[in-house]
Amino acid sequence: MVKLITGTLIQSYNICKRQTWLMAHQIIPDQDHPYIEMGRLIDEESYDRDKKKINFENVVLDLVRSDEGDIIVGEVKKSSRAEESARMQLAFYLYKLKESGVNARGVLLFPEERKRIMVELTPELENELEQIFKDIERVIFQATPPPFKKIGYCKNCGYKEFCWS
Ligand code: SF4
Incomplete structure (x- = not known):
């Protein structure tokens, strides 16, 4: 089951379970939505110095740096408003890396806010993720x-037209 789960599904699960279902069923959100476009631009333009994309099974890691021998996986985000969902998405990447024998730490990067948050894959966080995998399956x-x-996130969601019509 974990193979079906992507970082995007984990992120959406913490925002809106309807969005999780729509994504899992390949219903494509509005790609012209300004919020999505802005996220894409930030993804392309920020942190160029460190930029390195790695495809890992169904996971795309935005940025990987080695700092004093440690592997640090970075995720660039537009805003820290959905910080918890971003934290769980990054924790999922760390979980997948660990499954492949790579122990890494994570850092969430919010370039517009000049903010960064470290994420460590603790046993508690692993348990939390495993519960989320089961519940995503149920959903x-x-x-x-x-x-x-309707939730606050709807106005920034690519499925807005779909849900509100
Ligand atoms: S528009 Fe709102 S209800 Fe619909 S998927 Fe997006 S966040 Fe969820």
Whole structure:
């Protein structure tokens, strides 16, 4: 089951389970949505000095640096408003790396806010992730998406047109 799960699904799970279902069912969000576009630009332009993309199974790591022998995996984010979902997404990448025998630490980078947050894969965080994997499975194997419920994130969501029409 973990193979079906991506960092994007983990991130969406912490924001909106309807979004998780829509993504898992290959319903493509509005790619012209300004928030998505801005995220793409930040992803392309920020931290160029350190830029290195690594494809890892179904995971794309935005940035990998070795600092005094440690492996540090970085994720660039537009804003820290969804900090918890970003933290769990990065924890998922650390989990996948550990499964392959690579112990890494993570850092969340918020270039617009000049902020960074370290993420360590503790046993508690691993347990939390494993519970999330099970619940994502429960959500995405439902025949229909969870019902629409307006939340603050909706106005920035690529599925807005889909959900609000
Ligand atoms: S528009 Fe709102 S309810 Fe619909 S997927 Fe996005 S966040 Fe969820």
